[in-house]
Amino acid sequence: MPELVFFSGTMDCGKSTLALQIEHNRSARGLTGMIFTRNDRAGEGKLSSRLGLVTDAVEVEDDTDLYAYLVDHLSQGGRADYVIADEAQFLTPEQIDQLARVVDDLELDVYAFGITTDFRSKLFPGSQRLVELADRVEVLQVEALCWCGARATHNARTIGGVMVVEGAQVVVGDVNQSADEVGYEVLCRRHHRRRMTAATARAAALSPDVLPVAPA
Ligand SMILES: Nc1ncnc2c1ncn2[C@@H]1O[C@H](COP(=O)(O)OP(=O)(O)O)[C@@H](O)[C@H]1O
Numbered sequence: 001m002p003e004l005v006f007f008s009g010t011m012d013c014g015k016s017t018l019a020l021q022i023e024h025n026r027s028a029r030g031l032t033g034m035i036f037t038r039n040d041r042a043g044e045g046k047l048s049s050r051l052g053l054v055t056d057a058v059e060v061e062d063d064t065d066l067y068a069y070l071v072d073h074l075s076q077g078g079r080a081d082y083v084i085a086d087e088a089q090f091l092t093p094e095q096i097d098q099l100a101r102v103v104d105d106l107e108l109d110v111y112a113f114g115i116t117t118d119f120r121s122k123l124f125p126g127s128q129r130l131v132e133l134a135d136r137v138e139v140l141q142v143e144a145l146c147w148c149g150a151r152a153t154h155n156a157r158t159i160g161g162v163m164v165v166e167g168a169q170v171v172v173g174d175v176n177q178s179a180d181e182v183g184y185e186v187l188c189r190r191h192h193r194r195r196m197t198a199a200t201a202r203a204a205a206l207s208p209d210v211l212p213v214a215p216a
């Protein structure tokens with residue numbers, strides 16, 4: 001049975017790499033994938049991984065109907081044996097419904113990859129719909145780590161290494177940005193709640209103890 005699978009995880013945990021591996025393994029066996037993406041850091045119409053691999057993809061816009069796009073493609077003699085959707089958190093809930101219809105009506109496997117929550121630890125609308133509709137939600141096995149060594153479960157947005165909690169939900173960016181740039185850092189829940197990034201933890205460790213000393 002074809003499936004809608006949501007591969008989720010934090011930023012930088014290998015989602016795009018896995019998408020490219022799935023594409024590679026299937027195309028090596030003569031299958032043809034339809035690859036969708038939105039707002040990849042490598043630019044429009046690209047699916048890229050930090051390992052340096054990149055492939056062409058169809059750039060999805062707000063008004064793209066993914067089901068209609070595939071029906072058009074197939075009816076014009078194009079081929080699609082499976083579908084990959086990277087950066088799926090940026091898809092609209094309607095587009096996730098269209099992907100579910102691709103599975104059910106066109107009988108194609110759909111592999112969607114994305115982060116579940118934003119920098120405020122709120123669900124992206126597209127990811128919420130994927131959790132609601134997917135046949136399976138798979139958490140990636142290669143865990144990204146918080147600076148403290150614990151498994152990273154949350155995405156922080158940073159400016160100059162300091163975590164921010166205000167701003168637009170969508171700001172394309174990367175981890176390990178240099179100071180003053182808007183960037184991202186993956187953290188465990190404890191340090192996300194305390195807004196402690198690697199930079200602020202380092203600064204706190206270097207500063208003198210300012211806590212009042214309780215009388216004996
Ligand atoms: N120089 C490197 N050597 C080995 N692995 C790397 C290197 N740079 C990145 N990676 C791996 O690539 C992962 C990020 O892959 P990517 O597919 O870009 O992540 P995602 O799509 O989840 O943001 C990192 O978690 C790490 O495992």
Ligand SMILES: Cc1cn([C@H]2C[C@H](O)[C@@H](COP(=O)(O)O)O2)c(=O)[nH]c1=O
Binds near residue numbers: 115156
């Ligand atoms: C947390 C968060 C992330 N983003 C953006 C930043 C990146 O461009 C992508 C995630 O890409 P990755 O391949 O998973 O690293 O999402 C955002 O727009 N808003 C956020 O809150």
